[in-house]
Every structure is written in C-alpha cells, then in structure tokens.
Amino acid sequence: MRIKNVPFLDLSRQHRPIEKKLIRAFEKITQQNGYILGSDVDKFETEFSTSTGATYTIGTANGTDALLLALKAFNISHGDEVITVSHSFISTALAITYAGATPVFVDIEPKTYTINPHLIEQSITSKTKAILPVCLYGLPVDFNELKKLCKKHNLKLIVDACQAHGATYNNQPMGSFADAVCYSFYPGKNLGALGDAGAVTTNNKKIAAIIKTMRNIGRTGWYEHPILGYNSRLDTIQAAFLRLKLQHLNTWNKQRQLLAKRYSDKLRNLPFSLPLIPANMSHVFHLYCIRSAKRNQLKVYLERKGIAAHIHYPIPIHKQKAYRSYNKQHLPVTEKVAEEILSLPLFPGMTKKEQDKVVAEIHLFFTR
Ligand SMILES: *Cc1c(COP(=O)(O)O)cnc(C)c1O
Secondary structure (H helix, E strand, O other): OOOOOEOOOOOHHHHHHHHHHHHHHHHHHHHHOOOEOOHHHHHHHHHHHHHHOOOEEEEEOOHHHHHHHHHHHOOOOOOOEEEEEOOOOOHHHHHHHHOOOEEEEEOEOOOOOOEOHHHOHHHOOOOEEEEEOEOHHHOOOOHHHHHHHHHHHOOEEEEEOOOOOOOEEOOEEHHHOOOEEEEEOOOOOOOOOOOOOEEEEEOOHHHHHHHHHHHEOOOOEOOEOOOOOOEOOOEHHHHHHHHHHHOOHHHHHHHHHHHHHHHHHHOOOOOOEOOOOOOOEOOOOOOEEEEOOOHHHHHHHHHHOOEOOEOOOOOOHHHOHHHHHHOOOOOHHHHHHHHHEEEEOOOOOOOHHHHHHHHHHHHHHHHO
C-alpha cells in the first residue's frame, strides 16, 4: 500500500495496544469513589522516582505548575532573577514570571540547542537565585558545567525536563543531577497522560514536603493551611493512566531512538544539520529537529506532499508580545535557529514506510 499522508504524531497507535488496560483502570476508579490523590497518585510517584533516579516525586496538574512549584519551594520570588533560555516553550519563562521573579535569557549552543554554559556567568548578578535550563527535544543539558556554576555562585539548579522523560547523562537518569527536575505529561510528551499532568522530582526531603503541601492548596490537615498553596494536584485518573504508560516508556523511547538513527543515516549527505548527541548523553527524541537555511520552502514542500512538519519554536520567548519588555534583546543563535529549524514526524508506532516517504521527499526537494 502506498503511503498518502504522514502525520506529525498519532497517539492512537500508542494507546490501541493498551486500550483494554486503560479502560480497566478507568472502571476501577469509578468503582472506588476516589478521584483526588489517593493510592494511584502515591504509587505513580514512587514508580516515577524509581524510573528517574530521584528520591521524591510530587505529581502536579501540569508541567507549567511543576516549574512554578519548584521555584516557589526554593523561595524564589519578587526581586529574584532566574537564568533560562528563550529557545523553549513559553511555559519555561511563564513559571518564573508567575513566581514573581524575572527571567534572564541566555543564548543557546548552535548544535545542541540547549543553554550555552559559557554565556551564563556574564548574566549572573547579586539577584540571581537559580539556573533553569531546558532539556529541549529530549536531550539532557550540560550538567557538569551547570553544576559547577551553581556551586560557585550558590545558585539552585531547577531543570525543565518536560521533553526528556527517560533521558540519561553519564549513563544515569537525570533525577540526581539537579535540585529539582520538572516534567510535563501533556498527552504528546514522551510520557503523556490522557489530559494535563506534570511532576517535580527532587532528592531534597524538605523541598518535596513543601511542594506536596503547596500543590494541595497549602493543606496539612483537612482544613489546616499553614502556607498559601495552589490547586495543582495530579488527577487520580491521570495517575492511573500514567502508571500503565510508564511501563512502556523505555520501549517507546527506544523506538524513537531507532527512528531517529534511521533518519540520521538516510539524511546524512544532504545540506543541512542533523541532531547532535554528545557522547555522555542519551537523547530521547521527543522531537527530531533538522536545521536548514531552506526551512520555509522545505516545510511547504513537505506539506504539499502530505507530510506534517512543525517548527519548535518559530518565535523565541524574548520576541513574544507577552514578553514585550524583552523584545529589543538580541540573542543571535536563538534567533537564527528559530529561522532554520524543522521538526520531522517521529513518534512510537510510526512505520518505516512512512519514514521512507519523508526521507524520499526530502531527497527530492534537495536534488530536484
Ligand atoms: C510541555 C512543556 C512545558 C509545559 O508543560 P504543560 O504540561 O503543558 O504545562 C514546559 N516546558 C517545556 C519545554 C515543554 O515542552
């Protein structure tokens, strides 16, 4: 059969093989009458800690809140600065803004698309409290360099791993490399719920306890609220689904890595950059992103051929209207990359035939 259209992502292929189990999990919850927190949330938190190598996991309503609660737990607020990147999904900066602090954008490395540790020191002031790097597209950040900087300047390292579930650094899961690591389980992420969900992992007992209270409207007793909290709990039903899906995360990540390798093998001799994987890291390919000066024409060409390709992200955060006070800042690598990147279809369940069609059309585009 000839392939007509190649979707960017098709979650139904992930869910179909486990559909019966998902339905059974749903039925169990409707029979037990417990919809908020409870044993599925506790168990998911324990299981996710095991998988990330962290001591504690605290489920939250989404990834944006995971970042916000982590910042708040470290007392980051008005008057504080947090160093981060502009080449990310806007939530990275929003969480800093919601905490009352000021995001300070640093440029990225042109090959890995993650924060350039060598540009950080010049942005550190007496107000800087934390570095918030992003494991973009599924690639860990340069933890060695970042930890050195945090130690030297007494800063917290809070990581946005919303795209990097299961990625490793020096063959270790990322859980123990930072003060807190934040995850999103938005449906399209490598580990996704069937709705919104998120989590923070940490090895710090005190911080874990604060986040646990904070996500549950600041509650310690039934009607006792020692702190101003949020309603940002991980739903029981989503925790039950996530427990089932977590069992498949490694298999799905391996599929992503195989598809990525296949792309890189078959696209090697064309005039654009392929994803780079530093030797001490594993990339879990939430997105497979190429970089070409002909990006716009290529995207239109692929769309005409029925292939969905997206840009992550076309407008850097410091150029968004929502961050208009930053609009005049110049981050040369971030701005150039935003003009040239293109994410190709890649998802668990994607067939080789679909991938071959993408590869063939890209070859045609560059050789016609
Ligand atoms: C998805 C994502 C978030 C936000 O997560 P939500 O669950 O949608 O709130 C934050 N940062 C990055 C890099 C993301 O990809």
